[in-house]
Amino acid sequence: MRPIIALDFATAAKTVDFLNQFPDTPLSVKVGMELFYGEGPQVIAAIQKRPQTEIFLDLKLHDIPHTVEQAARQIGRLGVQLTTVHALGGPEMMAAAKRGLLAGAKSAGVLAPKLLAITQLTSTSQAMLNQDIRIPGTVLASVRQLAQLAHQAGADGVVASAQEVQAIREVTPVDFLVVTPGIRPANAASDDQHRVVTPQQAKALGSSSIVVGRPITQSPDAVSAYQSIKAAWED
Numbered sequence: 001m002r003p004i005i006a007l008d009f010a011t012a013a014k015t016v017d018f019l020n021q022f023p024d025t026p027l028s029v030k031v032g033m034e035l036f037y038g039e040g041p042q043v044i045a046a047i048q049k050r051p052q053t054e055i056f057l058d059l060k061l062h063d064i065p066h067t068v069e070q071a072a073r074q075i076g077r078l079g080v081q082l083t084t085v086h087a088l089g090g091p092e093m094m095a096a097a098k099r100g101l102l103a104g105a106k107s108a109g110v111l112a113p114k115l116l117a118i119t120q121l122t123s124t125s126q127a128m129l130n131q132d133i134r135i136p137g138t139v140l141a142s143v144r145q146l147a148q149l150a151h152q153a154g155a156d157g158v159v160a161s162a163q164e165v166q167a168i169r170e171v172t173p174v175d176f177l178v179v180t181p182g183i184r185p186a187n188a189a190s191d192d193q194h195r196v197v198t199p200q201q202a203k204a205l206g207s208s209s210i211v212v213g214r215p216i217t218q219s220p221d222a223v224s225a226y227q228s229i230k231a232a233w234e235d
């Protein structure tokens with residue numbers, strides 16, 4: 001899979017300006033909360049006008065199962081390729097999300113998005129987990145357990161740091177997706193990310209795909225930044 005560019009922009013206009021720098025380039029992009037809450041489903045329709053563009057709608061649903069099922073039903077109607085829930089919402093909630101996506105997609109006559117479960121956010125460090133959130137144990141063990149739960153609940157994959165891919169692969173089938181944000185080229189600032197790897201390391205560790213935002217979107221030359229990350233990932 002191509003690297004997924006996180007389109008963390010405030011407006012559709014900024015998003016379209018950004019995408020226009022990549023004419024005729026097939027892209028995979030992620031729409032997150034900032035853009036979707038600001039612009040609504042119309043921004044998905046606007047991006048879908050662009051040929052050969054896969055959309056990952058990353059809204060990280062986390063609520064009671066009924067509410068998540070109804071929200072997922074709406075997402076399922078949009079014709080996006082990937083979407084997310086928090087695994088910490090539990091197996092019933094993840095199964096409800098999957099049902100909602102399938103029902104929504106069927107009612108709209110589109111393919112259902114694949115469902116990814118967020119394990120532990122890549123901004124969570126070991127110290128934060130144990131000392132601030134007061135959850136005992138290692139991040140690695142927690143991610144492995146949540147990935148197993150996500151698979152049993154019917155998710156198609158998880159979001160985790162590439163640092164945990166090997167542990168996830170021990171408890172899930174080979175076709176289970178492990179999509180990994182927290183990607184930084186060597187020497188780049190890690191910003192608020194804690195469990196960070198380079199694109200080359202993510203590849204070597206067995207990520208299914210990488211998600212990259214600021215190293216591309218905040219670069220003065222976004223096209224070169226994307227191409228160099230893509231080359232490093234595909235190398």
Ligand SMILES: O=c1ccn([C@@H]2O[C@H](COP(=O)(O)O)[C@@H](O)[C@H]2O)c(=O)[nH]1
Binds near residue numbers: 121159193212
């Ligand atoms: O654990 C997670 C889950 C989602 N994300 C999202 O990925 C991008 C990363 O952006 P960068 O600018 O490359 O840090 C962003 O949209 C997050 O919401 C994540 O980072 N970690």
